[in-house]
Amino acid sequence: MQIQVIDSHTGGEPTRLVVGGLELPTHDVVELRKWLDETQLDLCHGLLSEPRGSSAWVGAILVPPLDSKNLCGVVFFNTHSSLGMCGHGTIGLVESLKHLARYQGGKATIETPVGEVEIEGFADGSVVIQNVISFLDKKDLILEIPGFGSVVGDVAWGGNWFFLVHEGGPEVKLENLDALMTYSRAVKNALWFQGIRGGRNGEIDHVELFGPSTLVNGDSKNFVLCPSLDYDRSPCGTGTSAKLACLYTKGQLREGEKWVQESITGSAFVGWVEIEDQKIRPHIRGAASIMGEGVLHFKDDDIFRWGIR
Ligand code: PYC
Numbered sequence: 001m002q003i004q005v006i007d008s009h010t011g012g013e014p015t016r017l018v019v020g021g022l023e024l025p026t027h028d029v030v031e032l033r034k035w036l037d038e039t040q041l042d043l044c045h046g047l048l049s050e051p052r053g054s055s056a057w058v059g060a061i062l063v064p065p066l067d068s069k070n071l072c073g074v075v076f077f078n079t080h081s082s083l084g085m086c087g088h089g090t091i092g093l094v095e096s097l098k099h100l101a102r103y104q105g106g107k108a109t110i111e112t113p114v115g116e117v118e119i120e121g122f123a124d125g126s127v128v129i130q131n132v133i134s135f136l137d138k139k140d141l142i143l144e145i146p147g148f149g150s151v152v153g154d155v156a157w158g159g160n161w162f163f164l165v166h167e168g169g170p171e172v173k174l175e176n177l178d179a180l181m182t183y184s185r186a187v188k189n190a191l192w193f194q195g196i197r198g199g200r201n202g203e204i205d206h207v208e209l210f211g212p213s214t215l216v217n218g219d220s221k222n223f224v225l226c227p228s229l230d231y232d233r234s235p236c237g238t239g240t241s242a243k244l245a246c247l248y249t250k251g252q253l254r255e256g257e258k259w260v261q262e263s264i265t266g267s268a269f270v271g272w273v274e275i276e277d278q279k280i281r282p283h284i285r286g287a288a289s290i291m292g293e294g295v296l297h298f299k300d301d302d303i304f305r306w307g308i309r
Helices: 029-039 041-048 087-099 174-193 237-249
Strands: 002-010 013-020 058-063 072-077 106-112 115-121 127-130 135-145 149-157 161-167 206-211 220-225 259-263 268-276 279-286 288-297
Touching (some): 002 087, 029 041, 029 058, 041 058, 087 106, 087 115, 087 127, 087 237, 087 288, 135 174, 149 237, 161 237, 174 206, 220 237, 237 259, 237 268, 237 279
Parallel strands (some): 013 058, 072 106, 161 206
Antiparallel strands (some): 002 288, 115 127, 149 161, 206 220, 268 279
16 A cells, blocks of 8 residues: 655644555545544554654644535644544645645635634635634542642643643653643543543543743643653644633733743744624634655555554
8 A cells, every 4th residue: 555645844833644555435524534534543543653754743634625616625634533623734734735726825714623714815824724623621620630630721622622731740841741741641541541531522632732832922832742642842833722712711811912822842823803793712822844745555465554552
């Protein structure tokens, strides 16, 4: 089997876009997500895991839109499972579509398994995503973390489910990476084993911690643990959306007010919210770079063609 891909990164976080070589059962992104989760874990690992990649990678399968008014459909995934939405991945997708001359700029909509998102590409290379409606689900939850004591945080939806820690945990700086990984994994386990879920019993599979930004115009620096148990090198588009929903709901951010979210690696997204029928629509601005394009080979005699597990 051979699969054609384009690799990009958005604020340091990589996206591998599959543009050809796969036989897909459907172009309906909700159905495609189910197919991926239920039958294609080998493929997800083969595309993203070592020796080809690492657990930091996010993959994206590009499909024609179901509705011809839309630019395309996409399903994001990592080495654990599919994702509902992916902010950095959407910005990477837009850059890759530009690279392929399939998108020239301006407004367009993209189908994702959790709803349509609007994108707008600008001449300076930046992209603004109007993400899915986001919301604060559970406020000031106190959670007991075995070995670490209690933590206070919010559960929020930004296209994926997040637990946003606002009290407790190691300081958010790159030098603390090991401690942040250990701590956030313990938080994720505690959420799971204590039966704490998002709406519709959704697994809270992302954990986000915050600290002061080191950027002159920065409002906050974050660390985001992803379902693959690796961390997001970007400020995480869906994580920033969840954060914006919490800030707005708590009266800490006004409609249209800019929020500069720095990542643990020093990259940044600018976010703001617009209110539609009393619902929160996060906007995220960021930029991606193309890193490469090529053909991946999956040879029968390669014992690691489906990744090192
Ligand atoms: O940017 O939304 C995001 C994201 C989710 C997981 C990794 N990045």
